[in-house]
Amino acid sequence: MDTTAPEETDSETAPPVAPFSQLREPPTTQRGARTRAALVKAARKVFERDGYLDTRLTDITKEARCAAGSFYTYFSNKEEVLAAVLLEAQEDMMHPGMGRVQGTDDPYAVLEASNRAYLAAYKRNAKLMALLEQVAQVEPEFREFRRRRGDAFIRRNARGIVDLQARGVADREVDPMMASRALSGMVSVMAYNAFVLSEEQEGDVPVDFEELVSTVTRLWANALRFPGHH
Template identity: 40%
Template sequence: MDSAPRSAKGRRTRARLIDAGKTVFERDGFLQARISDIAAEADVSHGSFYHYFESKESLFREVAEDVEARLISMSDIPPDTEHTSDPVERIRAANRSYLVAYKSEARIMRVIEEVSRYNDEVRQVRIQRDKRLGARTEASIRRLQTDGLADPRIDTSYAAEALGGMVARFAENFFIAGHKFDLDKAVDQLTIIWANALGLTHNGVSHSPLKAQSPRPVPPATFSS
């Protein structure tokens, strides 16, 4: 088990090793990355590496944890957007935040995706990320149902799993598999799908294609039986 250093200098060195590890893993991949290269990138001796990490695997796990946390932090969403009365705009901001974060971390996410297929500890990092994001999404859907804005028939756990998985897989196809999409259009389309799935409306206008054809606005709390 890696222990956190007590001194400020030790914490700085450990942080440098994490940054250096990320750089080397992105460049060489996990299997080809060498501890000597990571130490050189961090400007520390090979032996110093083991003062902070037990192995290359333990360092990679920490890199993965940091990256996965950034993907779902939503720290770039302005406070006024988080508290807007329009739930569709909140969903749009969250979708954009996730895609932009994934794009910026695409090189290391490619490696994390690969390693998670055969390394249980890294796979658990991904599972924990999904659980945290799923819990947050469930709570949001439940609030929308309580406010009469989302279809009350929806099971929040099923919806969170399905919609969260959709966005995560789309990001993987977009930024790792190389599928050709436009970022702004991707945000719009994912948001429409989310809104339709939950039965939401945007400024009184339904996102459902069938309801949108109606000449009269459909109240947010009205659902077909």
């Protein structure tokens, strides 16, 4: 979850762009770039449809309408093409931190806008987020990637809480890191339940998006004792 801090660019706070640093350099020809892009697009579709364990490389190449042997020109195995899928989706999944809402410095409005951006990005990428949870259970490198990504967002949120405390908006008695872990975890789990589990369980009533945004924002503000919200 990422709701309270501005964008960071340093290596300590920015989540890794993909779990595999050894991805090959992108092809230099237009034809190669098109083929690789088709494979990545097809891989995301097949992974999200069939799950990581049941996906076969032949399913990906068939979906991409390319020869099976072409796959190995760009990727060594299933793990690498999944890393490429995550890399491509990263920009959308890297929702903005808590910056400023145009026309206002109201911390509650900023918090609400950031929660909305996070939850909207999660909803758009819900199948991919579910896939990452699945893969993290069986692939140590993806598990470490997920951990590092989560920790980076928690650190970023903690800095946002420190800023709010300095401005007299947030409770100064609260430990910023501990609060960030608790509140970030709450919103992440709520997003997973709303956009992943609800899709998997028949008969569940869909969660109202606006109500979800409103609820998590109020809980954040109440927990940090925003003026007028406790």
